[in-house]
Amino acid sequence: MSILLELKDIETSYGDVKVLKGISISINRGEIVSLIGNNGAGKSTTLMTISGILRPNKGDILFNGTSIVGYPPHEIVRLGLIQCPEGRRIFPRLTVRENLLMGGFLRSGGNLDLVFEMFPVLKERQNQYGGTLSGGEQQMLALARALMSNPVLLMLDEPSLGISPIITQRIFEHIEEINKKGVTILLVEQNAYASLKISHRAYVLENGYIKIEGTGQELLDSEEIKVAYLGIR
Amino acid sequence: MFIQQIINGLTLGSVYSLIALGYTMVYGILEFINFAHGEIYMIGAYLGIIFLTFFTAVGLTTSNIYLSLFLTMILTIAFCCAYGYLIERVGYRPLRYAPRLSPLISAIGISIFLQNFVMFTQGATDKVIRVEALDGFVSVWGINLSYLQVAILTVSFVVMIGLNLFVNKTKIGTAMRATAQDKIMASLVGIDINMIISLVFVVGAGLASVAGVMVAGYYGLVNYHIGYIAGLKAFTAAVLGGIGSIQGAMIGGLILGIVETLGSAYVSSDYKDVYAFLILIVVLLIKPTGLLGQRIEDKI
Amino acid sequence: MNNYIQSNTHLIRLFNVLLISILVLPFIGLQHSATLLVVLLVVFFLKDYLKVFFSSLALSFSGYSFSRYKKAILVVSSVIILIIPIMPYSQYATDVITLCLIYVILACGLNVIVGMTGLLHLGYAAFYAIGAYSYALLSINTGIPFLATAVLSIVITSFIGLMTAFPALRLKGDYLAIVTLGFGEILRVILNNWQSLTNGPNGLSGIPAPHVFVDFTDARMMFYLTAVVCFVSVFIILRVERSKIGRAWRCIKEDETVALAMGIDVVRYKLISFVFGSFWAGLAGVLYASKMGFVSPDSFTFLESILILCMVIVGGLGNTYGAIIGAFILICIPEILRDIQTFRMLIVGLVLVLLVIFLPKGIVGSIKDVNHTNSKS
Ligand SMILES: Nc1ncnc2c1ncn2[C@@H]1O[C@H](COP(=O)(O)OP(=O)(O)OP(=O)(O)O)[C@@H](O)[C@H]1O
Ligand SMILES: [Mg+2]
Numbered sequence: 012m013s014i015l016l017e018l019k020d021i022e023t024s025y026g027d028v029k030v031l032k033g034i035s036i037s038i039n040r041g042e043i044v045s046l047i048g049n050n051g052a053g054k055s056t057t058l059m060t061i062s063g064i065l066r067p068n069k070g071d072i073l074f075n076g077t078s079i080v081g082y083p084p085h086e087i088v089r090l091g092l093i094q095c096p097e098g099r100r101i102f103p104r105l106t107v108r109e110n111l112l113m114g115g116f117l118r119s120g121g122n123l124d125l126v127f128e129m130f131p132v133l134k135e136r137q138n139q140y141g142g143t144l145s146g147g148e149q150q151m152l153a154l155a156r157a158l159m160s161n162p163v164l165l166m167l168d169e170p171s172l173g174i175s176p177i178i179t180q181r182i183f184e185h186i187e188e189i190n191k192k193g194v195t196i197l198l199v200e201q202n203a204y205a206s207l208k209i210s211h212r213a214y215v216l217e218n219g220y221i222k223i224e225g226t227g228q229e230l231l232d233s234e235e236i237k238v239a240y241l242g243i244r
Numbered sequence: 245m246f247i248q249q250i251i252n253g254l255t256l257g258s259v260y261s262l263i264a265l266g267y268t269m270v271y272g273i274l275e276f277i278n279f280a281h282g283e284i285y286m287i288g289a290y291l292g293i294i295f296l297t298f299f300t301a302v303g304l305t306t307s308n309i310y311l312s313l314f315l316t317m318i319l320t321i322a323f324c325c326a327y328g329y330l331i332e333r334v335g336y337r338p339l340r341y342a343p344r345l346s347p348l349i350s351a352i353g354i355s356i357f358l359q360n361f362v363m364f365t366q367g368a369t370d371k372v373i374r375v376e377a378l379d380g381f382v383s384v385w386g387i388n389l390s391y392l393q394v395a396i397l398t399v400s401f402v403v404m405i406g407l408n409l410f411v412n413k414t415k416i417g418t419a420m421r422a423t424a425q426d427k428i429m430a431s432l433v434g435i436d437i438n439m440i441i442s443l444v445f446v447v448g449a450g451l452a453s454v455a456g457v458m459v460a461g462y463y464g465l466v467n468y469h470i471g472y473i474a475g476l477k478a479f480t481a482a483v484l485g486g487i488g489s490i491q492g493a494m495i496g497g498l499i500l501g502i503v504e505t506l507g508s509a510y511v512s513s514d515y516k517d518v519y520a521f522l523i524l525i526v527v528l529l530i531k532p533t534g535l536l537g538q539r540i541e542d543k544i
Numbered sequence: 545m546n547n548y549i550q551s552n553t554h555l556i557r558l559f560n561v562l563l564i565s566i567l568v569l570p571f572i573g574l575q576h577s578a579t580l581l582v583v584l585l586v587v588f589f590l591k592d593y594l595k596v597f598f599s600s601l602a603l604s605f606s607g608y609s610f611s612r613y614k615k616a617i618l619v620v621s622s623v624i625i626l627i628i629p630i631m632p633y634s635q636y637a638t639d640v641i642t643l644c645l646i647y648v649i650l651a652c653g654l655n656v657i658v659g660m661t662g663l664l665h666l667g668y669a670a671f672y673a674i675g676a677y678s679y680a681l682l683s684i685n686t687g688i689p690f691l692a693t694a695v696l697s698i699v700i701t702s703f704i705g706l707m708t709a710f711p712a713l714r715l716k717g718d719y720l721a722i723v724t725l726g727f728g729e730i731l732r733v734i735l736n737n738w739q740s741l742t743n744g745p746n747g748l749s750g751i752p753a754p755h756v757f758v759d760f761t762d763a764r765m766m767f768y769l770t771a772v773v774c775f776v777s778v779f780i781i782l783r784v785e786r787s788k789i790g791r792a793w794r795c796i797k798e799d800e801t802v803a804l805a806m807g808i809d810v811v812r813y814k815l816i817s818f819v820f821g822s823f824w825a826g827l828a829g830v831l832y833a834s835k836m837g838f839v840s841p842d843s844f845t846f847l848e849s850i851l852i853l854c855m856v857i858v859g860g861l862g863n864t865y866g867a868i869i870g871a872f873i874l875i876c877i878p879e880i881l882r883d884i885q886t887f888r889m890l891i892v893g894l895v896l897v898l899l900v901i902f903l904p905k906g907i908v909g910s911i912k913d914v915n916h917t918n919s920k921s
Contacts, residue, residue: 062432063431064428064431064432083431083436083438084431084432084434085431085434085435085436085437088431088432088433088434089434093432094432096428096429096432100426100428100429100432102421102422102425102426102429102430103425104421104425105418105421105422105425109418109421109422112415112418113418113419113422113430113433113435114433116415116419116433116434116435117434156433160433160434277721277722290571291570294570294571295570298570323567323570326563326566326567327567329563330560330563330564330567333560334560334897335897335901338901339900339901339904342900342904343861343904345658345664345857345861346857346900346904347900349853349854349857349858349896349899349900350896350897350900350901352850352853352854352896353892353893353894353895353896353897353900354893354897355893356847356889356890356892356893356896357890357893357894357897358893359889359893360887360889360890360893361568361571361890362571364887364890365568365571365572366571472846476725476729476846479722480722480726483719483722514733514736514737515733515737517729517733518729518730518733518734520726521726521727521729521730522726522730524722524723524726525711525723525726525727528715528719528722528723529711529714529715532714532715532719
């Protein structure tokens with residue numbers, strides 16, 4: 012299996028506060044990799060660093076073997092690294108359709124039918140403002156928007172946040188489905204159990220360090236994880 | 245006559261609207277008052293005169309007045325767009341992540357600089373222009389419309405409709421709105437927000453220059469400080485309509501123009517600069533977001 | 545940074561330089577424009593050195609700790625004040641320095657509102673005007689003694705400050721800015737047009753000089769009076785800054801919601817800030833009117849408000865010492881450039897832009913930064 016994305020000893024800070032203290036992650040083509048960790052561990056920061064919104068002060072990020080540190084965010088998107096950020100961040104005063112078209116900003120249209128097929132709800136609501144959708148619908152929209160750009164690597168930041176268990180399950184099904192179509196996925200989740208179950212491999216982030224790494228099953232079986240993240244004793 | 249005054253007011257107002265659009269678009273994206281924007285309008289007026297004088301000197305104006313006017317307009321717009329681009333690039337972009345007041349100061353510096361640059365190179369006295377071909381009137385139902393008024397109203401109308409279509413119907417226009425709503429998310433979907441910001445400055449400057457050229461023709465004279473007061477009023481118009489809102493700027497400008505004209509005609513022309521601010525203050529106290537504005541706190 | 549991005553930036557910069565010379569072409573002609581292009585290209589290639597130059601400007605102060613440097617200001621200003629009467633008397637220099645001191649009061653006063661409380665005020669010159677005009681009108685038209693007139697003028701200014709603050713403070717951020725700006729414009733138009741009261745654009749002349757036991761008609765006497773008033777004012781402002789009120793202001797500036805949650809009466813402290821700030825504008829107005837003996841609307845334009853704001857920001861927002869330095873710099877630079885009258889404002893504009901770009905935290909803030917990093921390493 013070939014390595015698609017590799018983080019080498021990345022350090023990122025906000026002002027003087029160092030949040031990532033040297034983390035290394037590698038993601039193989041075709042995998043679902045989860046990144047789990049407590050609130051404030053630095054998961055979102057990791058994704059923002061990959062996306063080029065934040066700049067690491069040390070370390071290197073290789074995508075397909077070339078360094079992408081210092082690339083502006085839109086160039087990173089052009090390479091196919093798409094992030095669906097925490098809190099969904101739907102454009103509230105664009106219609107659903109416009110939100111989706113923006114998702115495919117760098118590709119000209121195309122994917123819209125495919126996405127509507129996957130999320131029929133969105134088709135019904137395509138002329139409604141994004142801000143008027145319910146939380147679950149917004150999450151669908153966020154996912155759909157990310158898919159619009161034909162991602163090579165899709166990074167999802169807490170897709171189940173604030174969403175009912177049933178919808179969460181649907182979302183996870185969608186994620187697996189997307190993965191089956193050949194999209195590599197980096198999944199950040201609080202919902203450790205659900206995400207570990209669908210992941211090939213996983214990393215546990217704690218206070219800016221990678222604490223544990225292994226396959227999804229290994230982590231599900233690990234005592235440490237059970238206690239700290241799955242709430243099982 | 246009342247209708248006549250309304251027409252005059254609309255003429256003035258459409259000029260304010262054109263300038264106000266630049267303020268409102270920049271504010272919508274950067275949440276920053278581009279104080280140097282009025283100077284673009286002033287530079288547009290000067291460039292219009294300079295180019296037209298040049299075309300007259302080379303004889304184009306006598307052989308084909310319309311081509312000459314058209315070229316003047318196009319060249320001025322192109323130059324002013326470039327001014328808009330450069331101002332952002334040189335004066336504001338280095339301050340993108342600086343405290344809120346820094347770009348404001350930079351804008352003021354640029355404004356002072358441009359005013360004095362024009363004064364230094366073109367002299368402090370009024371510059372006069374007269375285009376005889378545009379001196380005539382049309383009379384409709386007893387209302388006199390000068391050719392220039394007709395031109396100003398038509399051009400503004402067309403330009404504003406064009407802008408509306410551009411912002412609401414095109415992909416780049418949608419990207420502009422997306423960037424105004426959430427810059428980080430916009431860059432996460434692959435929008436080059438620096439490009440969008442440049443574009444906003446370019447478009448805004450282009451609109452202001454259209455206003456500048458037309459006003460130069462309308463009043464027949466310009467000087468280096470017309471940008472300041474027109475800029476202030478246009479900004480007022482933008483706030484009145486609800487800053488950040490494109491339709492708001494258009495409506496705000498028209499209202500302002502009409503109120504100012506009626507005020508000067510029926511109350512006192514000494515206080516013509518006051519009406520604008522009075523309405524502004526009243527509107528802000530009653531509806532702080534302006535007529536069509538979104539709540540500003542939403543954006544924080 | 546990746547190489548391709550870097551080379552890209554260079555190309556864009558080169559393009560911008562070319563663009564500048566094309567854009568000025570219609571204004572200055574082919575020959576000058578070509579000259580400018582050459583100059584800009586040279587600057588372009590030396591750009592990185594320029595950056596070093598500017599930061600070393602800040603570094604040159606770094607030997608001083610901040611408190612030492614505060615003392616330095618006191619020492620320097622005292623020396624200036626002692627030297628002036630000894631130096632060969634120059635009416636011009638005295639006048640300029642007196643003017644500087646008046647602006648110090650203005651800058652410190654505005655700094656209270658903008659810098660400490662975080663309320664963007666764009667019509668400060670209006671209050672300066674109210675102070676000056678009140679004093680002028682009262683002293684010309686009534687026989688009230690100087691001190692009473694002065695106090696009354698300042699009270700009027702503060703009161704008008706209070707009256708505008710009530711409605712204005714309901715607005716947030718930039719809206720407050722625009723309303724204060726509008727207020728300034730309205731006042732200026734009124735001053736220009738209310739002939740019977742203000743004598744319109746011609747202004748009021750024959751304003752008596754201050755009189756406390758003696759007449760302060762002499763420029764040097766006036767200078768001493770201003771100096772004393774200025775020192776006292778700065779002292780008071782510094783005290784208030786450190787008091788409970790000052791802390792409340794800072795808290796509001798940091799985060800209004802947090803301030804509310806902490807039980808700070810935000811509206812009340814904003815009002816106090818606004819009125820307190822207006823007070824100093826009134827005082828400066830009185831000094832100005834009585835020094836000049838003449839006031840006209842031209843001295844209180846929007847540009848004046850902006851000038852004072854720039855003093856505050858150039859020095860370092862929120863820092864009283866910064867405001868003092870800013871006032872001196874912004875009054876002195878144009879004076880120094882007086883010989884090249886025609887384009888001094890051109891340079892002032894340019895300097896403003898360069899200052900905010902290269903010294904983003906103002907002069908004092910930048911010095912503090914340098915000291916901070918020095919002490920850490
Ligand atoms: N913009 C910011 N400025 C300063 N500190 C920040 C900023 N964003 C995040 N932090 C800090 O960085 C740390 C990591 O934040 P991050 O958002 O990466 O955590 P996370 O793992 O995604 O947590 P959560 O599960 O709650 O989303 C936190 O301590 C947070 O306070
Ligand atoms: Mg997070």
